Amino acid sequence: MSGDGGAPATAAEPRLPEAAHISTPEGRRLVAQIGDEADRHGRKLLEVRNLSTQFFTPDGVVHAVDEVDFDLDYGETLGLVGESGCGKSVTALSIARLVAEPPGRIVGGEVVFDGIDLLRLSSEEMRLLRGRRIGFVFQDPMSSLNPTMTVGRQISESAAAHLGLSRPAASTRAADLLSMVGIPRPADRLGDYPHQFSGGMRQRVMIAIALACDPMLLIADEPTTALDVTVQAQIMELLRSLSERLRTAVLLITHDLGIAAGMCQRVCVMYAGRIVERGLVDDIFGRPRMPYTRALLDSRPRLDVEPGGRLRTIEGFPPDLVDPRPACRFAPRCAHRRAVCDEAKPDLTPRPADGEGHAARCWGTEAGGWIP
Amino acid sequence: MDPVTHPAGAAGPLVEADGLMVHFPILGGILQRRRGSVRAVDGVSLSIQRGETVGLVGESGCGKSTLGRAMIKLREPTGGSARFDGRDLARLSARELRRLRRRMQIIFQDPYGSLDPRMSVGDIVAEPIQTHRLASGRAKHERVRELLRLVGLDPVFAARYPHEFSGGQRQRIGVARALAVEPEFIVCDEPISALDVSIQGQVLNLLIDLRRELGLTYLFIAHDLAVVRHVSDRVGVMYLGRLVEIGASRRVYALPAHPDTRALLSAVPVADPAVERRRRRVILAGDVPSPANPPPGCRFHTRCWLYERLGRPENCRTVEPELRPVGADQRAACHYAEAALTSDVGVVRPADAAPRDAH
Ligand SMILES: Nc1ncnc2c1ncn2[C@@H]1O[C@H](COP(=O)(O)OP(=O)(O)OP(=O)(O)O)[C@@H](O)[C@H]1O
Ligand SMILES: Nc1ncnc2c1ncn2[C@@H]1O[C@H](COP(=O)(O)OP(=O)(O)OP(=O)(O)O)[C@@H](O)[C@H]1O
Ligand code: SF4
Ligand code: SF4
Ligand SMILES: [Mg+2]
Ligand SMILES: [Mg+2]
Numbered sequence: 001m002s003g004d005g006g007a008p009a010t011a012a013e014p015r016l017p018e019a020a021h022i023s024t025p026e027g028r029r030l031v032a033q034i035g036d037e038a039d040r041h042g043r044k045l046l047e048v049r050n051l052s053t054q055f056f057t058p059d060g061v062v063h064a065v066d067e068v069d070f071d072l073d074y075g076e077t078l079g080l081v082g083e084s085g086c087g088k089s090v091t092a093l094s095i096a097r098l099v100a101e102p103p104g105r106i107v108g109g110e111v112v113f114d115g116i117d118l119l120r121l122s123s124e125e126m127r128l129l130r131g132r133r134i135g136f137v138f139q140d141p142m143s144s145l146n147p148t149m150t151v152g153r154q155i156s157e158s159a160a161a162h163l164g165l166s167r168p169a170a171s172t173r174a175a176d177l178l179s180m181v182g183i184p185r186p187a188d189r190l191g192d193y194p195h196q197f198s199g200g201m202r203q204r205v206m207i208a209i210a211l212a213c214d215p216m217l218l219i220a221d222e223p224t225t226a227l228d229v230t231v232q233a234q235i236m237e238l239l240r241s242l243s244e245r246l247r248t249a250v251l252l253i254t255h256d257l258g259i260a261a262g263m264c265q266r267v268c269v270m271y272a273g274r275i276v277e278r279g280l281v282d283d284i285f286g287r288p289r290m291p292y293t294r295a296l297l298d299s300r301p302r303l304d305v306e307p308g309g310r311l312r313t314i315e316g317f318p319p320d321l322v323d324p325r326p327a328c329r330f331a332p333r334c335a336h337r338r339a340v341c342d343e344a345k346p347d348l349t350p351r352p353a354d355g356e357g358h359a360a361r362c363w364g365t366e367a368g369g370w371i372p
Numbered sequence: 373m374d375p376v377t378h379p380a381g382a383a384g385p386l387v388e389a390d391g392l393m394v395h396f397p398i399l400g401g402i403l404q405r406r407r408g409s410v411r412a413v414d415g416v417s418l419s420i421q422r423g424e425t426v427g428l429v430g431e432s433g434c435g436k437s438t439l440g441r442a443m444i445k446l447r448e449p450t451g452g453s454a455r456f457d458g459r460d461l462a463r464l465s466a467r468e469l470r471r472l473r474r475r476m477q478i479i480f481q482d483p484y485g486s487l488d489p490r491m492s493v494g495d496i497v498a499e500p501i502q503t504h505r506l507a508s509g510r511a512k513h514e515r516v517r518e519l520l521r522l523v524g525l526d527p528v529f530a531a532r533y534p535h536e537f538s539g540g541q542r543q544r545i546g547v548a549r550a551l552a553v554e555p556e557f558i559v560c561d562e563p564i565s566a567l568d569v570s571i572q573g574q575v576l577n578l579l580i581d582l583r584r585e586l587g588l589t590y591l592f593i594a595h596d597l598a599v600v601r602h603v604s605d606r607v608g609v610m611y612l613g614r615l616v617e618i619g620a621s622r623r624v625y626a627l628p629a630h631p632d633t634r635a636l637l638s639a640v641p642v643a644d645p646a647v648e649r650r651r652r653r654v655i656l657a658g659d660v661p662s663p664a665n666p667p668p669g670c671r672f673h674t675r676c677w678l679y680e681r682l683g684r685p686e687n688c689r690t691v692e693p694e695l696r697p698v699g700a701d702q703r704a705a706c707h708y709a710e711a712a713l714t715s716d717v718g719v720v721r722p723a724d725a726a727p728r729d730a731h
Binding site: 200201232255304307 | 653
């Protein structure tokens with residue numbers, strides 16, 4: 001997780017004047033203004049437009065994220081679901097401009113965060129904005145916590161750096177944050193090192209660090225994948241109550257459809273680098289309009305469905321993202337495939353009969369399509 | 373699920389654990405003296421009939437893998453006994469044990485780490501055939517091709533190496549290798565949890581088909597309770613080295629009798645937003661205590677929601693509950709199992725689910 005993805009070469013003038021780096025009082029004032037509620041004019045917190053990120057490797061160009069497009073409203077929890085390698089993490093890293101460059105590069109699109117196109121900020125401006133406004137929680141807390149620094153220091157440094165707090169104030173804030181994420185006897189644990197915490201506790205510490213400076217957006221990339229269901233339920237409950245209380249928007253990345261069903265207001269389903277379906281949870285789970293979404297729902301045993309018989313499976317494997325097929329990427333595995341699916345790329349188009357924003361990328365469910 | 377057919381005349385359990393214990397020493401100090409022990413498996417009795425699949429669930433570190441390994445003597449028990457086909461594994465000579473080994477196999481969680489990257493797929497599958505001198509030359513090659521076909525892989529893959537395969541394909545190679553010696557009993561230790569969602573179903577179907585075709589007996593370890601219900605005739609729940617509930621899956625999932633079982637079920641997310649909105653969850657507080665120093669009385673009392681609801685009864689803290697019958701083919705280790713049985717915590721009934729829109 002190092003190195004900032006620089007702005008694409010084509011970037012026009014940055015929104016913040018060159019001179020007003022955030023290290024200057026003027027720059028600080030500008031960043032402070034982000035998040036001013038009076039200034040929202042009905043826009044979304046995050047508008048991702050046709051975002052494409054590629055990796056330039058010896059084996060060829062990996063089309064990891066291909067024209068990804070979605071909105072995330074203030075205070076909303078949006079799920080990004082899909083199988084391993086479909087581009088969820090790279091999407092999140094691209095939004096936060098954390099894609100390692102090289103080999104990666106954001107090759108197109110816009111990421112408008114609270115009215116500012118992040119892809120046009122300088123690396124330094126981006127770093128400041130990230131620390132102040134966007135918190136990140138990763139799948140594996142051990143690799144993102146510093147093993148040689150006490151937990152208290154890791155939290156208070158983040159708070160001190162971004163909020164300009166004095167040392168004692170930052171330390172108090174660290175204890176408050178630990179208590180907020182449900183760690184018993186927080187003041188006593190500030191001096192402990194990450195290895196002295198269990199997996200679930202470490203993930204709580206990660207969340208405390210991500211929340212240290214009151215972000216408007218929390219990006220949680222598979223925050224519970226390595227944990228037990230019981231601890232997973234604790235962490236999810238924590239994220240849910242914190243996002244409600246602090247009105248923090250959450251971009252929740254998960255491959256577990258159950259988690260998305262319970263946590264999110266809206267969901268985007270990704271397959272092979274593209275969003276193939278998005279909409280309100282009830283539409284995605286109740287009326288999926290893309291065969292892949294339906295197949296994902298059918299391929300796992302569920303506690304709420306009486307077991308019996310064979311599982312319906314998706315045959316074959318997800319495609320290689322080096323030179324992926326231009327038309328429907330799911331076609332080789334799709335039971336509803338027709339000639340057009342191999343000839344032309346389906347767009348993410350609205351399914352207007354359903355709830356707000358329901359859109360799918362599938363010829364078969366377009367108006368006049370053959371999938372009922 | 374299909375009814376399980378038992379080979380004629382082969383009554384009695386195929387695999388049995390009786391008060392099985394595996395304690396790992398905790399060493400400390402300059403002299404590396406024993407300071408205590410991790411009671412990974414602490415007195416478990418469990419028997420598995422021929423052709424039966426027993427699922428094993430429980431939080432991380434509760435001893436599932438250690439129990440599975442001890443039952444086939446891949447891990448030396450420190451107490452109690454493990455029997456296979458009526459014979460105590462501890463009393464066998466090395467030669468007899470080697471012969472028995474063939475009949476008990478294990479499939480591991482990690483399809484990446486468990487295959488030797490320097491061996492071709494054919495050699496990986498052939499190795500146990502060679503070790504047990506089951507076939508050689510042409511017959512061996514023919515057997516390898518047959519095994520690959522059996523697990524749904526093209527036999528031409530035999531010449532390739534593990535890194536050329538996807539996770540699901542590697543797991544199939546692991547299954548082919550385990551089947552090479554024609555085992556009767558297979559410990560499946562988290563066989564699908566490292567796989568992609570769309571691939572998990574393929575491997576699960578494969579394991580179920582093989583069980584029917586070959587009459588296999590499984591101990592199926594997984595943390596995914598829905599997956600375990602799908603494959604298991606009976607299910608056991610472990611907590612801190614002990615079996616806290618065991619019974620027919622149908623029964624345990626519909627009427628869990630141990631508060632831990634109910635808490636585990638309650639924590640499972642369900643892929644239906646309507647069900648999720650309606651569910652009431654009990655969320656276990658805190659983490660699992662150390663198995664080196666389990667709480668006195670009922671090991672679960674430090675996290676038990678029922679203990680709290682009942683006003684912290686004293687016997688939960690002082691008397692360790694025995695695994696006792698609480699219903700037809702169901703046993704639980706809880707002083708207040710009857711109260712747990714009548715609670716509505718944790719159970720997701722299919723009837724709760726809104727009918728899915730039929731497109
Ligand atoms: N540094 C890199 N170099 C080359 N390719 C990369 C790099 N990072 C990611 N990729 C590729 O980009 C694609 C998307 O990866 P990404 O990590 O976003 O997947 P994901 O959906 O997060 O999967 P998972 O569920 O396994 O975390 C994959 O095909 C991956 O191999
Ligand atoms: N070789 C070993 N030496 C010392 N302790 C061990 C050893 N193997 C396992 N343990 C300990 O024994 C306990 C049970 O471990 P085990 O791997 O059986 O749990 P599990 O239920 O399979 O967990 P998981 O779901 O994480 O796989 C744990 O506390 C573990 O740390
Ligand atoms: S476009 Fe065609 S191949 Fe692709 S998902 Fe739809 S029906 Fe299937
Ligand atoms: S015996 Fe007491 S503490 Fe243990 S599970 Fe039952 S109610 Fe809970
Ligand atoms: Mg990822
Ligand atoms: Mg294990």
